[in-house]
Amino acid sequence: MPVLVMKFGGTSVADLDRIANAAAKVKAEVERGYDVIVIVSAMSGKTNELVGWVDQTSKLYDAREYDAVVSSGENITAGLMALRLQEMEVPARSWQGWQVPLKTNDAHSAARIEEIPTDNINQKFGEGMRVAVVAGFQGIGPDGRITTLGRGGSDTTAVAFAAAFGAERCDIYTDVDGVYTTDPRITSKARKLEKIAFEEMLELASLGAKVLQTRSVELAMRYKVRLRVLSSFEESTPESGTLVCDEEEIMESNVVSGVAYSRDEAKMTLVSVADRPGIAAAIFGPLAEAGVNVDMIIQNISEEGRTDMTFSVPVIQVERAKQAMEEAKEAGDINFHHLVADQDVAKISVVGIGMRSHAGVAAKMFNALSAEGVNIKVIATSEIKISVLIDRKYMELAVQALHDAFELEQAS
Amino acid sequence: MPVLVMKFGGTSVADLDRIANAAAKVKAEVERGYDVIVIVSAMSGKTNELVGWVDQTSKLYDAREYDAVVSSGENITAGLMALRLQEMEVPARSWQGWQVPLKTNDAHSAARIEEIPTDNINQKFGEGMRVAVVAGFQGIGPDGRITTLGRGGSDTTAVAFAAAFGAERCDIYTDVDGVYTTDPRITSKARKLEKIAFEEMLELASLGAKVLQTRSVELAMRYKVRLRVLSSFEESTPESGTLVCDEEEIMESNVVSGVAYSRDEAKMTLVSVADRPGIAAAIFGPLAEAGVNVDMIIQNISEEGRTDMTFSVPVIQVERAKQAMEEAKEAGDINFHHLVADQDVAKISVVGIGMRSHAGVAAKMFNALSAEGVNIKVIATSEIKISVLIDRKYMELAVQALHDAFELEQAS
Numbered sequence: 001m002p003v004l005v006m007k008f009g010g011t012s013v014a015d016l017d018r019i020a021n022a023a024a025k026v027k028a029e030v031e032r033g034y035d036v037i038v039i040v041s042a043m044s045g046k047t048n049e050l051v052g053w054v055d056q057t058s059k060l061y062d063a064r065e066y067d068a069v070v071s072s073g074e075n076i077t078a079g080l081m082a083l084r085l086q087e088m089e090v091p092a093r094s095w096q097g098w099q100v101p102l103k104t105n106d107a108h109s110a111a112r113i114e115e116i117p118t119d120n121i122n123q124k125f126g127e128g129m130r131v132a133v134v135a136g137f138q139g140i141g142p143d144g145r146i147t148t149l150g151r152g153g154s155d156t157t158a159v160a161f162a163a164a165f166g167a168e169r170c171d172i173y174t175d176v177d178g179v180y181t182t183d184p185r186i187t188s189k190a191r192k193l194e195k196i197a198f199e200e201m202l203e204l205a206s207l208g209a210k211v212l213q214t215r216s217v218e219l220a221m222r223y224k225v226r227l228r229v230l231s232s233f234e235e236s237t238p239e240s241g242t243l244v245c246d247e248e249e250i251m252e253s254n255v256v257s258g259v260a261y262s263r264d265e266a267k268m269t270l271v272s273v274a275d276r277p278g279i280a281a282a283i284f285g286p287l288a289e290a291g292v293n294v295d296m297i298i299q300n301i302s303e304e305g306r307t308d309m310t311f312s313v314p315v316i317q318v319e320r321a322k323q324a325m326e327e328a329k330e331a332g333d334i335n336f337h338h339l340v341a342d343q344d345v346a347k348i349s350v351v352g353i354g355m356r357s358h359a360g361v362a363a364k365m366f367n368a369l370s371a372e373g374v375n376i377k378v379i380a381t382s383e384i385k386i387s388v389l390i391d392r393k394y395m396e397l398a399v400q401a402l403h404d405a406f407e408l409e410q411a412s
Numbered sequence: 413m414p415v416l417v418m419k420f421g422g423t424s425v426a427d428l429d430r431i432a433n434a435a436a437k438v439k440a441e442v443e444r445g446y447d448v449i450v451i452v453s454a455m456s457g458k459t460n461e462l463v464g465w466v467d468q469t470s471k472l473y474d475a476r477e478y479d480a481v482v483s484s485g486e487n488i489t490a491g492l493m494a495l496r497l498q499e500m501e502v503p504a505r506s507w508q509g510w511q512v513p514l515k516t517n518d519a520h521s522a523a524r525i526e527e528i529p530t531d532n533i534n535q536k537f538g539e540g541m542r543v544a545v546v547a548g549f550q551g552i553g554p555d556g557r558i559t560t561l562g563r564g565g566s567d568t569t570a571v572a573f574a575a576a577f578g579a580e581r582c583d584i585y586t587d588v589d590g591v592y593t594t595d596p597r598i599t600s601k602a603r604k605l606e607k608i609a610f611e612e613m614l615e616l617a618s619l620g621a622k623v624l625q626t627r628s629v630e631l632a633m634r635y636k637v638r639l640r641v642l643s644s645f646e647e648s649t650p651e652s653g654t655l656v657c658d659e660e661e662i663m664e665s666n667v668v669s670g671v672a673y674s675r676d677e678a679k680m681t682l683v684s685v686a687d688r689p690g691i692a693a694a695i696f697g698p699l700a701e702a703g704v705n706v707d708m709i710i711q712n713i714s715e716e717g718r719t720d721m722t723f724s725v726p727v728i729q730v731e732r733a734k735q736a737m738e739e740a741k742e743a744g745d746i747n748f749h750h751l752v753a754d755q756d757v758a759k760i761s762v763v764g765i766g767m768r769s770h771a772g773v774a775a776k777m778f779n780a781l782s783a784e785g786v787n788i789k790v791i792a793t794s795e796i797k798i799s800v801l802i803d804r805k806y807m808e809l810a811v812q813a814l815h816d817a818f819e820l821e822q823a824s
């Protein structure tokens with residue numbers, strides 16, 4: 001029988017009623033003819049409670065013990081879900097990570113999946129079991145101890161299982177009903193996308209459309225696992241939600257698929273830097289060492305041997321970036337007049353694989369912003385994305401203007 | 413280094429402060445020179461919460477899933493305890509049942525321990541680890557799935573580890589500070605025993621002195637594991653609590669060690685039973701099949717081929733016992749006039765290994781009760797115990813009178 005992977009996040013299994021609701025969705029897929037692998041998160045709040053206990057017990061905690069404690073939340077949900085399915089007369093059983101065994105490296109609390117043997121679960125499928133409920137977010141390390149996969153671990157578990165079992169699809173049930181052309185809170189014209197390409201989803205995820213963790217989308221792209229994002233709280237049909245898939249599966253699409261934004265950016269400028277070969281390395285080396293995530297970078301035209309260097313960083317890293325620059329200046333590695341940090345900015349991006357074959361996207365974007373009187377402070381582009389930094393107060397206006405300009409309320 | 417096993421029950425690890433308190437006791441033993449194996453229960457209330465979730469999810473639940481869910485409570489405590497010990501600079505790590513592995517049979521929810529390999533933990537002791545924190549109450553079955561040991565499982569885990577590792581002693585930390593000559597709520601003269609023999613403890617435990625589970629004492633007796641019962645909430649010294657040990661280790665003791673009572677007994681009488689060979693089997697066979705735990709039995713002298721048969725059962729099993737007897741009567745297996753159930757009774761027992769070598773204990777007991785005007789309804793004796801059923805209203809009076817008569821307020 002074809003295999004389907006279904007993943008339910010914390011809010012989708014927050015209490016016994018929601019577990020029952022999720023189980024009903026699983027049963028429906030079994031009745032459609034699938035053998036189902038269900039990946040579950042901990043009941044929402046549970047993991048935070050456990051993490052809180054660990055933090056209170058030990059400040060510099062042993063990550064191996066952290067993993068042993070924190071993974072128990074998913075184990076509870078997995079057992080309860082299997083019981084609920086059995087109660088609905090669906091042959092089901094639970095697996096903890098070490099029982100599969102989902103093998104990881106030894107990077108406790110942030111482990112990478114290395115192997116998922118399929119024999120145990122496939123044997124049970126062969127014996128008539130229809131649903132394997134697997135505790136997400138966890139595995140077993142080379143030392144035989146429990147590991148957890150870190151942020152986004154349950155989505156990643158689901159995608160990895162889908163790849164290992166050659167699943168027809170990996171359905172990610174969450175509290176939103178799909179991926180939108182932009183945030184519906186900013187414009188009511190936002191439209192749910194039927195399909196989106198992996199590359200687009202990656203750009204949207206890393207830009208703050210927090211539907212799927214970047215890591216799980218990367219894994220899905222590498223193994224060509226078709227991902228569907230849909231709501232736990234609505235009736236689901238085979239057409240529900242948004243399918244994240246290879247671009248070949250998307251016949252026609254708009255040039256631009258979506259408009260993303262982030263208000264957590266700050267613009268920093270080193271004013272009057274002594275320009276010389278290697279100056280970029282002298283600046284961004286220390287920033288990287290300080291753990292600052294630099295995103296956009298622009299360098300002005302040099303005049304009389306001096307230039308201005310502007311870059312964007314997350315707002316919460318501004319102080320760290322300042323310190324790194326002042327230290328580099330004191331050490332004589334770089335020479336600049338002063339440092340300006342502008343935290344009242346926002347980043348707006350338009351994303352679309354259609355850009356590869358269509359020119360004029362940037363011009364259309366800049367015109368639309370200009371027509372609304374929005375000044376562009378920094379520009380950065382990639383093959384399928386154009387991002388700009390603007391004053392934060394224009395953020396909503398800019399998103400609305402771009403959504404209109406690219407006619408995103410209409411499907412292609 | 414000598415090995416010590418320390419077991420902390422649910423109230424002793426109820427929250428992070430109590431876990432810290434328990435960890436301090438562990439550290440003290442490490443400093444006394446022991447390698448310590450700590451067996452922990454779930455934080456109190458945790459197991460009940462998990463059991464409640466299982467019950468609400470599935471009425472006739474799969475015991476394997478029940479075990480997977482319920483065992484997580486102990487795993488959480490084990491990790492937190494290991495972290496706390498590390499924070500106190502004691503080299504420690506946690507083990508879940510399957511990691512040891514503590515091997516059991518496949519009787520999920522009521523599994524029996526079959527083997528505890530010592531190599532893993534001993535290897536770590538050899539490498540400088542001083543404390544192995546083990547999640548109690550759980551193991552792994554022949555099918556590779558998690559099992560739980562059922563009622564009293566954590567005490568039993570502790571004793572089994574002490575036996576496997578040849579521990580010097582197994583300390584059971586609980587919310588009482590030892591075993592008393594009788595319930596201190598009934599007489600302030602009740603005295604904490606310094607030592608008590610396994611056999612005595614078994615009689616006291618099964619009679620309702622709920623300090624230790626019968627099963628763990630049986631195991632301790634079989635493997636001659638010295639058990640110490642002591643309080644988590646008091647300063648502990650090597651002399652704290654009560655030592656449960658082989659009688660050879662008890663040099664001198666009172667003839668009677670303690671007076672136990674139970675108010676959960678009922679007396680049932682089959683009036684005018686047709687007496688014939690095999691009548692006892694015809695009565696107690698159906699009761700056993702109905703799951704009724706018959707304790708004391710007496711048969712009156714037969715007159716004109718008929719007799720009265722009296723026995724005691726737990727109060728909550730009275731209805732079940734009645735039903736079994738009426739059915740046996742209807743089936744023609746037994747013949748009696750009517751059935752009387754007296755629920756206003758209590759059982760009082762005096763227990764002591766000294767009885768083996770001292771005559772006159774029964775006479776002294778009956779005299780003491782008679783002097784207080786207490787009528788004895790049923791008597792039963794074993795080698796180290798004499799039990800009587802009396803009217804429940806005299807229960808406290810009887811306990812006090814017997815405690816005085818056998819001078820239990822004074823050590824021998």
